[in-house]
Amino acid sequence: MRLVIEIPESDVQLIRELLELTQTCEFTSHGPLDMKRLARMLLEDVALTVRRPGSWEGANMAQVLRSHGYSV
Numbered sequence: 001m002r003l004v005i006e007i008p009e010s011d012v013q014l015i016r017e018l019l020e021l022t023q024t025c026e027f028t029s030h031g032p033l034d035m036k037r038l039a040r041m042l043l044e045d046v047a048l049t050v051r052r053p054g055s056w057e058g059a060n061m062a063q064v065l066r067s068h069g070y071s072v
Contacts, residue, residue, distance in 0.1 A: 003039075 007015075015035065022033045030041045048058030049065070049072055062072045 015038070019033050019035070019038065022028070030037055033041070042061075045057040045061040046065075048055050049062040050058075052058050053062065065072045
């Protein structure tokens, strides 16, 4: 699937700052993060809320969604 989204430039700048902070991490699950890898990683974690709801990724993403008012 190909996904194109629009987000405010102010958010883009903040995300880029966060991505820059992650570049000093030595051991990561998805390698060096860029915008595409970050989006893919987060969407994979959303899928884990159904595939493996007890996993730390799935459980934590479910909590984020519940915090936004979504029942999962």
